Amino acid sequence: MAFEPPERLVRALDETPHDGDAAWRQRLPDLVEEALGACGAVPERVHAPGGRSSVVVLVRLPEDTPAVLKLAPPSAVPEAEALALERWDGWGACRLLDRPAPGTLLLERLRPDVSLRSLAQAKALLEAADTLRKLWVEAPADGVVPTVAERTAAQAACLAEAPELYRPLADAALTARSGLLTDAPENLLLHGAYGQGKVLAGARAPWLAVGPSPVTGERAYDLARLGLDRVEDLVGADTGGSSSRRRLSRLADSLDVDRERLRAWTLFRATYGGVAALRRERRPTGEALLEYAGWL
Structure with missing residues (x-):
């Protein structure tokens, strides 16, 4: 298989460089071949456009079993994703089949082109909430999965340097975070990046979550990301x-x-997402998120 990393991943790695990611990107063709050999898989195709933090290769295992090979750079902390998937063990999420090489996950094959975004908004939110509920389990105690406080620390630093135009909104978001972390009511394992696009159609269950960026903390943090789904549609509506x-x-x-x-x-x-999007020159998304944040 002639391998080229998806353009979406290349752009994301260029936008947010991290130590070790450049070397990983250079070695990616070899890493794909090594992972395929380690699990005896035959590649079908690279899923495109794919995600912004990994390469997904659709493969066939011995006995013609369909599966997915996922390779992620060090900054994506694939060890944390593997731990979360092991903890869920297929309940509400795709099943982890194996870890054939460092930074590589062999996953149950779902329907990569059919997500909850294919449903009407009301139905999609209902199904998304039902699936998310299954993922909220006791947090692991080994420290591999970061806390919400740790995950949002760099985001808070970004907001502290927001442009003057957005300072009132950034200050309100920072004040909200400080109060929330002071009085956190629970500590659960969370998906971390949950949205309608991260819930795919499956064979053994109608809908299963994929692509976690797991954290530990309170449910409201996880649910907030779902509230931002299809934000451009909301901003474009009169109400x-x-x-x-x-x-x-x-x-x-x-x-x-x-x-x-x-x-x-x-x-x-929403405020952090908007400021970060503007910094990456993704103006429509950034402005939509900041307008949404202003409503709150």
Whole structure:
């Protein structure tokens, strides 16, 4: 198989360089071949556009079993993803089949082109909430998975240097984060990057989560990312502000999450996402997220 890393991954690695990622990218063709050999897999194709933090190769195992080979750079902490998938053991998430090489996961094959984004918004949110509920289990105690405080520390530093135009919003987001971390009510294993696009159709279950960036902390942090799904549609609607607040209220009530804590974490995640997107010159996304944050 002639291998070229997906353009989306290359752009992401260029936008947010980390120690070790450049060397990983240079060795990627060899790493793919080594991983294929280690598990005896025959490649079908590289899934494109794929994610922003990994390469996904659709493969066939001996006895013609379909599977997925996922390779991630050091900055993506694939060890934490593997630990989370092992903890869930297929409950609400794709199943980890093996770890054939460092930084490589062999995963159950789902339907990579069919996500919850294929459903109408109301139905997608309902299915997404039901799947997310299954992932909230007791946090591991080995320290491999970062805490929400650790995950958001660099994001808070980014907001502290936000442009003057967005300073009031950034300050409000930083104040919200500080209060939330001071009085955290629970410590669970969280998906960390949950959204409708991270829930794929499966054979043994209708919908299963993929691509976690796991953290430990409270459910409201995880649910906040789901609240940001299809934000461009909300911003483009005449009733976007009221619709966004109703959406958060429904999500909070359906999963028994405190409404105010969900609003505060959504404010933080939307503001950081908006400022970061503007820095990467992704202006439409950045402006949509910051407008959404302003409604909160």
